Amino acid sequence: MALTDWNGLQVKCDSLKVHFLSLVIQIVIDDRLKAIHSLLKSQRILFTTPFLGFLSSIISNLASDQPECRFQACNALSGLALTKMRSPDFPHKAISEELHTFLKPQTPPKGFETTSLQQFPLHYYLSVSLNSNTADIKEGIWALVTLISLLTLSDQWVYARSDLRFVVATLAPALVSKRKVIPQLARTAWGVLAWSFTLLPRTHPTWRKPEDPSLAHTELGARGKAFRFLNNNSVVDLRIYLIRGLLLSPSEDDVDATVGEVSRALLVLKAMISGSQRAHYETACRVLQRLVCDVGSGKQTAGILDDMRPTSQIFEVTISEDAPKKFKDVAQRASELDLERIRVLSEAEIVYHYSDLVETWAEAVERTVKLSAELPTSLQDAWQSLLLMKADLTQENQHLASTGGFATQIVDILTKFLVASEDTNVQASCLVVVKRLWSVMKNVFARSWLPAEKILAGVLKVKFTLEDERVRVAWSELCADLISVGIPSLLHIISTDCEGQKVTRQLWSVLSKAWQVPDDKAHWEELVSSLVVPFKSWTISASEIELWQGVVQSSMAMANAVSVKPLMVVERFISRLGDDGVDIFARSPRCLAILMAYIDLSASSVLSQPFMLAIDRTLVLNYPPRAESLSVSLEIKRLLGKMILSTPRGLLVPLLCAVEKGMCCWIADEKEALLAQEHAIV
Numbered sequence: 001m002a003l004t005d006w007n008g009l010q011v012k013c014d015s016l017k018v019h020f021l022s023l024v025i026q027i028v029i030d031d032r033l034k035a036i037h038s039l040l041k042s043q044r045i046l047f048t049t050p051f052l053g054f055l056s057s058i059i060s061n062l063a064s065d066q067p068e069c070r071f072q073a074c075n076a077l078s079g080l081a082l083t084k085m086r087s088p089d090f091p092h093k094a095i096s097e098e099l100h101t102f103l104k105p106q107t108p109p110k111g112f113e114t115t116s117l118q119q120f121p122l123h124y125y126l127s128v129s130l131n132s133n134t135a136d137i138k139e140g141i142w143a144l145v146t147l148i149s150l151l152t153l154s155d156q157w158v159y160a161r162s163d164l165r166f167v168v169a170t171l172a173p174a175l176v177s178k179r180k181v182i183p184q185l186a187r188t189a190w191g192v193l194a195w196s197f198t199l200l201p202r203t204h205p206t207w208r209k210p211e212d213p214s215l216a217h218t219e220l221g222a223r224g225k226a227f228r229f230l231n232n233n234s235v236v237d238l239r240i241y242l243i244r245g246l247l248l249s250p251s252e253d254d255v256d257a258t259v260g261e262v263s264r265a266l267l268v269l270k271a272m273i274s275g276s277q278r279a280h281y282e283t284a285c286r287v288l289q290r291l292v293c294d295v296g297s298g299k300q301t302a303g304i305l306d307d308m309r310p311t312s313q314i315f316e317v318t319i320s321e322d323a324p325k326k327f328k329d330v331a332q333r334a335s336e337l338d339l340e341r342i343r344v345l346s347e348a349e350i351v352y353h354y355s356d357l358v359e360t361w362a363e364a365v366e367r368t369v370k371l372s373a374e375l376p377t378s379l380q381d382a383w384q385s386l387l388l389m390k391a392d393l394t395q396e397n398q399h400l401a402s403t404g405g406f407a408t409q410i411v412d413i414l415t416k417f418l419v420a421s422e423d424t425n426v427q428a429s430c431l432v433v434v435k436r437l438w439s440v441m442k443n444v445f446a447r448s449w450l451p452a453e454k455i456l457a458g459v460l461k462v463k464f465t466l467e468d469e470r471v472r473v474a475w476s477e478l479c480a481d482l483i484s485v486g487i488p489s490l491l492h493i494i495s496t497d498c499e500g501q502k503v504t505r506q507l508w509s510v511l512s513k514a515w516q517v518p519d520d521k522a523h524w525e526e527l528v529s530s531l532v533v534p535f536k537s538w539t540i541s542a543s544e545i546e547l548w549q550g551v552v553q554s555s556m557a558m559a560n561a562v563s564v565k566p567l568m569v570v571e572r573f574i575s576r577l578g579d580d581g582v583d584i585f586a587r588s589p590r591c592l593a594i595l596m597a598y599i600d601l602s603a604s605s606v607l608s609q610p611f612m613l614a615i616d617r618t619l620v621l622n623y624p625p626r627a628e629s630l631s632v633s634l635e636i637k638r639l640l641g642k643m644i645l646s647t648p649r650g651l652l653v654p655l656l657c658a659v660e661k662g663m664c665c666w667i668a669d670e671k672e673a674l675l676a677q678e679h680a681i682v
Contacts, residue, residue, distance in 0.1 A: 055080065055095065059102045062146060063121035067139070070125065071319045074146045081149040082315035096157040099150060107166040123166065130174045130182070137179055138323045144174060144185035145319065145327075151192040152310050156199035159226040168193075168233050175235055181324060184331035187238065188314060191335075194241035195308040197226045198248050202260065210263035231268060237280045239268045240337045243287060245308060247343040255352040262349055265291075266356050273364045282376060283337075285364050289378035291345045292357065295385035310334075350389055358386055362413060368433055369417055372425040375436045383437055387444045401449040411451050414438070415458030424468040431464070431474035435481055447485045456482045466502050479510045485521075501537055508533050512547035518554045524562070527555035528569060532576045535584045540591070549594050556598055566598040567608055574610040586618040589632045596639040601655075602646040612658030615640065619662025637666065 058080070061073035084090045106122040117124045129143035147167060151158060158164055167189075174186035204221025206212070217225060230242050246265040272284035313330045320326070350357060361382050368375050387410075391400040414437060419430045434455075441450060459478060466472045508530065515527055531551055534540040540548065559569045573595070577585055585591060592615065599611075618636065625633045640659065647655050656663075 055098055056102070059099065063106065063125065065121075071138070071142055074142050074149070075318045077149040077153070078145055078315040078318075081152040081310070082312055084153060085309060085312050085315070092155045093157065096154045099154055100157070100161050103150070103161070103166070110165070123170070126170050130170060130177070137181070138319060140174070140177070140179065140182045141185065141323050141327050142319050143170075144182065144189060145314065147171065148185070148189045148192055148310065148314055151189060151196065152315075154196070156196050156222075158193070158196050159200065159222060159229065164229070175238075181327055181331045184335040185314075185327070187335040188310070188331065190234070190238045191241050191308065192310050193230065194245040195310060197223070197230060197242070198245045198308055200226055207260045208256070209260060211267055227264060231264075231271070237272070237275075237277075237283060237337075239272050240283065240287065240339075240342075241308075243268050244342050247345075248308060255346075255348050258349060259352070262345065262353050263356065266353065266360050270360055270363060273360070273367055278371065278373075281364070281367055281371075282378075283339075285376045285378040285382075286339055287342060288357075288361060288364060289382040289385075290339055290342055292350055292382055292385040292389075294344050295347060295350060295388045347389070350385075354386075354389065358413070361386060362416065365417055365433060365437075369419060369426060369430045372423075372429040375433045380436060380440055384440050384444060387441060391444060400445050402445070407449070407451040407454075410441070411454045411458060414455055415461075418459060418462045420462050420464075424465050424471050427464050427468070428470040428474045431459075431471070431478050434459075435474070435478040438478070438481055442485070450485050452482045452485045460503055460507065464503075466506055472506065476506060476510045479507055480514055483511055483514050504533070504537055509544065509547060512544075512551050515554050516547070516550035518557045518561075522558075524555045524558035524564065524569065525572065527551050527558065528572050529576060531555070531573055532581065535577055535581045535588075539584075540588050545588070545590050545594075548591060552594055552598075567601075567604065567611070570595050570599065570611055571608050574608075574614055577614075582614050582617060583621070586614065586621045589618055589622050589629050589636055592618045593632050593635050593639060596636065596643070599643060600646060601643055601651065602648070604648065604651060607651045607654045607658070609654075609658060612655060616659045616662040619659065620665060623662075623665045633666075 058073050058076045061069050062077070064070050064073065080095075084092070084095070103122075106120050108116070108120050108123055125139075126143045126146070129139040147170065151167065154161065158167075171186050171189055174182050175190075177183050177186070200223040201221070202208070202223060204224060206215060206220055207223050211227070215224075217228070220228070227242075227246075231239070234242060243265045246261045246268070269284055269287060272280050272287075275281060275284075311330075311334045314334055317323075317326045317330055345353070361379065364379055365375070368379065388400075390402045390406045392402060414434050417430050417434055417437075419426055421427055421430075438455065456479060459475070459482070464471050464475050466475060511530055515522070515530065519527075531548060534544060534548065555569055556566055559566070574582065596615070601607075615636070619633075622629055622633050640663075644652065644655065
């Protein structure tokens with residue numbers, strides 16, 4: 001019995017020894033891994049070569065079943081990554097190959113949907129750490145710093161490895177984690193992938209041409225394959241890293257040398273513009289503005305150029321008990337997207353890629369219209385830069401102009417944004433957007449060059465819902481702005497391009513508001529022609545009569561400035577009315593009274609028969625008077641009496657004969673419509 005007890009005790013002692021020895025070994029390993037990071041950080045030159053020999057041991061401990069051992073292995077690995085960033089003679093390719101040798105058996109085959117601790121321990125620990133929002137945050141930080149270090153040490157050769165797919169798939173859940181530091185570190189990892197891309201050679205013939213989707217994967221060089229991988233697998237906002245990487249190389253005088261980079265950058269930018277999230281679209285707009293911001297400045301802004309190397313701060317911080325606190329600021333700084341680091345295109349590159357740049361910009365503007373959003377300032381600035389690229393000084397060297405072909409192109413671009421949507425919000429948005437773009441054009445080009453008439457014609461061809469107040473206001477403001485530069489044949493536009501009375505009426509109102517004061521850019525006869533429009537299309541309203549009166553006043557002032565008498569202005573108006581127009585005009589006695597107030601026949605030698613007949617027709621058609629027109633009808637009688645008193649004797653009889661019918665029906669008052677005092681006035 002005693003022997004049995006002794007044997008049992010001996011077994012327990014042996015077990016404790018094994019456990020203790022295992023614990024001691026683990027502590028030794030942890031301490032050794034801690035020491036590697038510390039020494040590489042402080043004594044890089046002395047310890048780099050010896051510690052590279054420990055790489056296989058370090059990476060094997062990444063898959064340890066002891067969390068602390070995995071943490072320290074990660075620290076040691078990040079120490080080696082820090083050394084790589086600081087050592088010009090680091091054996092990049094050899095280290096990348098050794099990492100691949102380790103990672104290849106740790107990578108599940110394509111289509112493998114479960115995680116297996118026994119078969120793929122590293123994949124298991126990384127996936128578990130990043131797939132759950134309930135896992136220890138320190139585990140998540142370990143997983144991402146491990147991935148960042150592995151990618152950094154893999155260098156450009158990562159794109160030739162089968163384990164790349166494993167890395168990207170592992171990163172995906174981290175990008176949407178609710179714990180802020182995790183997606184920030186995941187974005188940093190994606191930035192390292194973009195940096196690795198920039199190290200690939202640009203020598204393959206297919207790379208020096210725009211992207212050709214029809215080319216098979218096998219026909220591409222290493223850089224072309226990597227581009228497709230990143231472009232197809234990037235979350236929308238992470239494509240900024242790819243754009244920055246594509247434009248990392250400095251611009252060259254030979255634009256052919258950067259065709260591959262710039263054309264692909266615009267391809268990526270278009271994908272960002274069409275992204276589902278508005279924030280991504282707005283970022284893309286700022287990038288586009290950044291690309292063309294040097295136009296007209298006379299300088300080349302290179303940007304804050306660097307080589308996109310991973311920040312050393314990620315590798316300097318170790319994973320310890322206070323890891324979340326340590327990595328909070330580091331992760332935020334490392335993941336920030338500084339658009340100032342994107343290279344600006346040279347003017348030679350903008351000229352070469354002008355059509356693609358305009359197309360990209362137009363897609364961004366169309367997205368603005370669809371969102372019923374405010375046009376971003378960045379797109380307005382980009383539009384100005386694109387216009388300036390086509391502008392030339394006129395002979396006087398005071399104003400900018402361009403070719404007729406470019407004017408046509410501008411009209412096509414702007415009218416493309418005028419959407420005949422059933423959504424009135426979209427209608428209002430497109431009108432506001434075009435007005436903003438038109439305002440930019442006015443700031444760039446001479447007024448005499450601007451294709452205002454053609455743009456206005458394009459506006460009038462679209463059937464907008466003018467009953468909606470927002471649409472009507474936006475439409476009126478755009479038309480008024482177009483009219484403000486002066487249009488020589490506006491009435492031709494109204495008669496040939498307006499579709500429907502509502503549009504014609506609204507446009508006339510806009511034009512009349514612009515002509516409430518004399519216009520140096522117009523001729524008085526243009527104003528007279530506009531006065532005719534209401535009487536050929538609709539019944540003029542009280543508010544429109546007020547506008548009409550203002551135009552009459554302006555036309556009279558403009559005619560007087562060139563020694564044309566008021567009677568000539570009135571005669572020109574009556575002649576343009578035509579017989580049908582006179583009948584309609586006669587039903588608006590207030591308008592006749594407005595014209596009569598300007599007429600003085602005292603110095604006339606010839607009587608204006610058309611005008612007298614218009615007065616007569618008005619008197620006839622407005623008897624018996626309606627209550628609302630009685631006072632103005634009496635005003636016409638008063639003005640006519642004043643006219644008769646001032647008429648030369650030789651014209652008096654013809655005048656009375658011309659207005660005889662109208663005067664007789666009012667004097668006779670067969671309908672007994674007038675009171676005694678009113679009849680006395682007649």
